[in-house]
Amino acid sequence: MSETTCSSGFLLRRRTLRRHHLKGLPRLPASSLLLVRLPSFLAVLLATLLHALSNLPGADTATYYVSSTAGADTNDGLSLGAPFLSLQKCVDAIKADVAGSECQLREGEYYSDNSVFVERLEGTAAQPYVIQAYQKETVKIVGTRDVTEGGGSAWTWTTANLAGGGAGAGHWSIELPAGFPDPWQLFVDGEVYMNARWPNGRWDDKSVFTRSAWAFSATETSYVDTVGATSTVWDSCCGTSAGVTGESLQAAGIDATGAHVIINIGSWITYPAPVLSHTRGTGSFTFSKQDGWASVQTGGTVGAMKYYLENKLELLDAAMEWFYDKATRRIHLITKNGANPNTMRVQARVQEYAIRSTKTKYLTLKNLQFFGTTVWFGAMNQNSDNVKGIRMDSLESCLALNS
Numbered sequence: 430m431s432e433t434t435c436s437s438g439f440l441l442r443r444r445t446l447r448r449h450h451l452k453g454l455p456r457l458p459a460s461s462l463l464l465v466r467l468p469s470f471l472a473v474l475l476a477t478l479l480h481a482l483s484n485l486p487g488a489d490t491a492t493y494y495v496s497s498t499a500g501a502d503t504n505d506g507l508s509l510g511a512p513f514l515s516l517q518k519c520v521d522a523i524k525a526d527v528a529g530s531e532c533q534l535r536e537g538e539y540y541s542d543n544s545v546f547v548e549r550l551e552g553t554a555a556q557p558y559v560i561q562a563y564q565k566e567t568v569k570i571v572g573t574r575d576v577t578e579g580g581g582s583a584w585t586w587t588t589a590n591l592a593g594g595g596a597g598a599g600h601w602s603i604e605l606p607a608g609f610p611d612p613w614q615l616f617v618d619g620e621v622y623m624n625a626r627w628p629n630g631r632w633d634d635k636s637v638f639t640r641s642a643w644a645f646s647a648t649e650t651s652y653v654d655t656v657g658a659t660s661t662v663w664d665s666c667c668g669t670s671a672g673v674t675g676e677s678l679q680a681a682g683i684d685a686t687g688a689h690v691i692i693n694i695g696s697w698i699t700y701p702a703p704v705l706s707h708t709r710g711t712g713s714f715t716f717s718k719q720d721g722w723a724s725v726q727t728g729g730t731v732g733a734m735k736y737y738l739e740n741k742l743e744l745l746d747a748a749m750e751w752f753y754d755k756a757t758r759r760i761h762l763i764t765k766n767g768a769n770p771n772t773m774r775v776q777a778r779v780q781e782y783a784i785r786s787t788k789t790k791y792l793t794l795k796n797l798q799f800f801g802t803t804v805w806f807g808a809m810n811q812n813s814d815n816v817k818g819i820r821m822d823s824l825e826s827c828l829a830l831n832s
């Protein structure tokens with residue numbers, strides 16, 4: 430029991446003793462008075478104080494263990510020999526325990542179909558709750574699943590050219606196992622690949638951030654700022670008056686119909702829309718404003734709009750590109766340096782957040798690696814949150830505090 434506890438209890442007893450003394454009642458041991466005569470409001474106060482005091486320094490904290498390879502959620506988690514299986518189970522356990530309690534994760538990868546949900550896990554500045562690797566073992570929180578999990582199908586090679594000549598040197602593809610969620614990011618031997626697109630751009634050489642990864646419209650491009658109304662983009666290759674010179678849609682030889690155009694319709698406003706019509710070997714295509722787009726102008730001629738195309742198999746034509754065909758549930762892939770993906774680890778990202786947390790204070794995440802996922806904290810007070818020591822392994826991973 431802490432010093433504060435003794436002090437509070439002493440004051441309660443003194444008040445009680447004085448009242449009984451004035452009424453001329455025989456003096457009883459202090460402990461008996463508390464049990465027998467304590468007015469109900471004081472009992473409530475005492476209970477409240479005892480609850481609060483359990484979170485003060487000195488209260489017994491607990492350590493729970495988790496193992497993704499040897500654990501079971503039917504265990505109590507309180508010993509290395511009986512660890513939990515899931516981080517969620519452990520989070521629930523420390524939340525029911527005193528501040529300062531810890532989850533310690535054994536070496537391995539941790540994946541959950543659902544984000545681990547952390548709500549109102551409120552530690553104190555002196556005793557934050559802690560989720561950390563056990564003795565700095567290598568712990569990876571992943572948002573990915575292996576595309577060959579469960580001994581599923583193998584990657585197969587096709588030498589057939591894709592429509593329009595894309596992937597002329599052939600490419601790999603694989604059918605996802607039953608029940609595998611639709612992936613939206615792909616890692617091959619730990620490297621992030623690019624959704625098949627035109628013009629091409631890569632993450633590994635940062636070319637995706639350069640001007641060459643975008644196409645540009647000619648000045649006669651029309652943008653109609655009305656949902657559903659047809660806009661016509663003239664690529665800079667082919668307008669009657671030149672826009673900003675970029676790659677030529679006409680020369681690319683692709684049919685963009687059905688692809689998605691990601692287009693910059695205003696200085697900071699970029700949206701995706703289906704390409705409604707395009708004829709292979711020509712330099713113009715149509716799309717329309719979608720629900721939810723901001724209004725940027727009343728319409729008219731807009732030159733030098735930046736755009737690129739994605740979400741169509743025939744845009745797959747370069748190393749480190751991939752495409753997921755939702756209808757056939759197949760991933761199509763061109764590997765870096767032409768390597769055989771059957772000899773590589775291919776992980777598909779299927780989860781947005783590994784951990785979703787709200788209204789949580791004084792929680793330390795320590796010595797954990799995050800791969801192909803992120804964490805989300807919606808904080809009551811950013812200054813009172815303690816989140817540190819997080820390592821993110823993928824380009825799109827970030828720590829979003831108070832968002």
Ligand SMILES: [Ca+2]
Pocket residue numbers: 625626627628629744745746747750
């Ligand atoms: Ca491409």
